[in-house]
Amino acid sequence: MRIPRLLILLAVTAALAGCTGQENPANEAEWEPDDGLQRAQAALKDEDTSARRLKWGAPHVGSGIHETLETSGDRPYRFNVVCDSPDVPRLAVTLTRGASKKQADVTCSASSHKQVVRISFPAGEPVTVTVEPATGEPTPMGLIAWDLKTVDPTNVQGCADEIDGCKN
Numbered sequence: 001m002r003i004p005r006l007l008i009l010l011a012v013t014a015a016l017a018g019c020t021g022q023e024n025p026a027n028e029a030e031w032e033p034d035d036g037l038q039r040a041q042a043a044l045k046d047e048d049t050s051a052r053r054l055k056w057g058a059p060h061v062g063s064g065i066h067e068t069l070e071t072s073g074d075r076p077y078r079f080n081v082v083c084d085s086p087d088v089p090r091l092a093v094t095l096t097r098g099a100s101k102k103q104a105d106v107t108c109s110a111s112s113h114k115q116v117v118r119i120s121f122p123a124g125e126p127v128t129v130t131v132e133p134a135t136g137e138p139t140p141m142g143l144i145a146w147d148l149k150t151v152d153p154t155n156v157q158g159c160a161d162e163i164d165g166c167k168n
Helices: 003-017 033-044
Strands: 053-057 067-073 078-084 090-097 100-107 115-119 124-131 143-150
Touching: 003 090, 033 078, 033 143, 053 067, 053 078, 067 078, 078 090, 078 100, 090 115, 100 115
Parallel strands: none
Antiparallel strands: 053 143, 067 124, 078 115, 078 143, 090 100, 090 124
């Protein structure tokens, strides 16, 4: 009985693959930047049809954010931020306007279930947004997606100025 050459080749290949001692990377789910960006963009979608995106970004978690946003005009604003990372569990975002600050924790995950942090504030002086860069060895994977939108004043929910704070 003759064993076809293809079967011998397959048996040798399988034996060599089993002897390398390396795990099969195809079995490991690796974080991919394009997939992370798609998940983050989907989370940032807004049901508010009056909202108009003015600016957005998606920096690496190792870069953080340091943006000054012009917020003039007569419509209120909403800053939205979400994190997609398998390595970083949480980031802190700080919005500053003059002497007032608002800090919020952003929970990171590499899944499609994301918690978007939304911070509303009125038009006025520029707002500075800061997220400190994530650190670690090896460099953490992930991104921070954010956008700034103007919204119809009737669609502002809750506190209308979360940076300065609302007095009850």
